[in-house]
Amino acid sequence: MMKAIKRKISSMIKSDKINGFNFEHIKIPLIYFAMGFLWIYFSDRIADSLITDKNMLLLASTYKGWLYVIVTSGVLYILLNRFRKRVSLAEDELRYSNDEINRQYDELQYLSEHDQLTNLYNRKYYEEKLIRLDTENNLPLSVIVANINGIKLINDSFGHAAGDAMIKAVADVLTKGSRNKDVICRLAGDEFIIMSPATDTVETEKIMDHIKEIAAQGKVGQLEISVSLGYDIKTDSEENIIEIIKKAEDYMYRKKLYDSPNMRGKTINTIITTLHEKNKREEQHSRRVSQLCEQMGEALGLNEDKVNELKTVGLLHDIGKIAIDEAILNKNGTLNAEEWVEIRKHPEIGYRILSTVNNMSEMAEFVLSHHERWDGKGYPQGLSGEQIPLQSRIIGIADAYDAMISERSYKKALTKEEAIQELTANAGTQFNAECVRVFIEKVLTRED
Numbered sequence: 001m002m003k004a005i006k007r008k009i010s011s012m013i014k015s016d017k018i019n020g021f022n023f024e025h026i027k028i029p030l031i032y033f034a035m036g037f038l039w040i041y042f043s044d045r046i047a048d049s050l051i052t053d054k055n056m057l058l059l060a061s062t063y064k065g066w067l068y069v070i071v072t073s074g075v076l077y078i079l080l081n082r083f084r085k086r087v088s089l090a091e092d093e094l095r096y097s098n099d100e101i102n103r104q105y106d107e108l109q110y111l112s113e114h115d116q117l118t119n120l121y122n123r124k125y126y127e128e129k130l131i132r133l134d135t136e137n138n139l140p141l142s143v144i145v146a147n148i149n150g151i152k153l154i155n156d157s158f159g160h161a162a163g164d165a166m167i168k169a170v171a172d173v174l175t176k177g178s179r180n181k182d183v184i185c186r187l188a189g190d191e192f193i194i195m196s197p198a199t200d201t202v203e204t205e206k207i208m209d210h211i212k213e214i215a216a217q218g219k220v221g222q223l224e225i226s227v228s229l230g231y232d233i234k235t236d237s238e239e240n241i242i243e244i245i246k247k248a249e250d251y252m253y254r255k256k257l258y259d260s261p262n263m264r265g266k267t268i269n270t271i272i273t274t275l276h277e278k279n280k281r282e283e284q285h286s287r288r289v290s291q292l293c294e295q296m297g298e299a300l301g302l303n304e305d306k307v308n309e310l311k312t313v314g315l316l317h318d319i320g321k322i323a324i325d326e327a328i329l330n331k332n333g334t335l336n337a338e339e340w341v342e343i344r345k346h347p348e349i350g351y352r353i354l355s356t357v358n359n360m361s362e363m364a365e366f367v368l369s370h371h372e373r374w375d376g377k378g379y380p381q382g383l384s385g386e387q388i389p390l391q392s393r394i395i396g397i398a399d400a401y402d403a404m405i406s407e408r409s410y411k412k413a414l415t416k417e418e419a420i421q422e423l424t425a426n427a428g429t430q431f432n433a434e435c436v437r438v439f440i441e442k443v444l445t446r447e448d
Helices: 002-019 024-050 054-113 123-133 151-158 160-177 201-217 241-278 280-299 304-316 319-323 337-343 346-355 358-368 390-405 416-425 433-447
Strands: 141-148 183-186 191-196 227-234
Touching (some): 141 201, 151 160, 241 280, 241 346, 280 304, 280 390, 304 390, 319 346, 346 358, 358 390, 390 416, 390 433
Antiparallel strands (some): 141 191, 141 227
């Protein structure tokens, strides 16, 4: 199809150039005819009126013929030379147009076969190349399937620009870890495939080990590169290549069951570190809330696992702020309405981040609800009363208390007594009254 388009464009350009010269083959003879007619008509009459002697008239006719030849030759030379220059210019333009067509054709051909983000081959090329490679001459045909671990978590936490950077980094790792004859394609967002003709198990495993080695040495910002790999090999022409690819995918997903949670745990740590680097005040706040949550769990007589869970979720309760503009987090002064809208998104962002980690799915629910109010006027879901998880109620009280007694550029810190008065005043509306009572009597009193 691409070649057909190229031929069509080329023929149209050439046709336009040729049409521009259609009048030339008529114009030159017409000029020649007009000159001859005018010369014969007027030169005879002028000679007859000026010369009366027949011998002189005959001689004048001879010279008149030579003069006509010289004049018309000169005019024809000028016309033909001008025409030649136009043809030469048109040829240059056609050559340039043809070069431009070839360049655009090559560019379109490249774009049609390559992924724009990574410059690897795309799915379209993969599907065509797979058919060409699936021949007996290429056996054993090795297929390696690769999948990036934690890409959704990276996108949710650091933004799609960071996710794109990770995808490009993995593409670079796969390229460096493979051989020149290997065909590397990006199939979808975080999915890649490497097709290796005439490659046995030993060579395939060497390629995979090389890829893992390069990945282990690389980072995107503070994020480690983690990619799960699986492979299978077609050794018999009777085998179905689609089944081979499916087996490679199954192998990869088994590896991902181990690789992905490990990567997500590391990414959570990176998120916390990055958030605290962005805002040191946030780090101190999270650690104090974590300590208050731990003390509250002990005061309520929760078992050790629940207390540790409260301590952890207290530390992570504001993890969603990683996706909030740093200028808003560090603003000196009160936030405007638009900035408050952004800030109020952080429980949902935190929920999305933590829910990607298997053993943190329950904690994700606690983070989601830590700004809900007992009277149902909180956010993001508008939960009320017993709908709010106990852990979320505890975080909400600890979070509010620490915010009240902490100095801000736009407000003075309250004293402990003033903060207790605020908690008491809002018990039963913003906070669970029983939790407020326990917090004041058993946590804050113990600090004294």
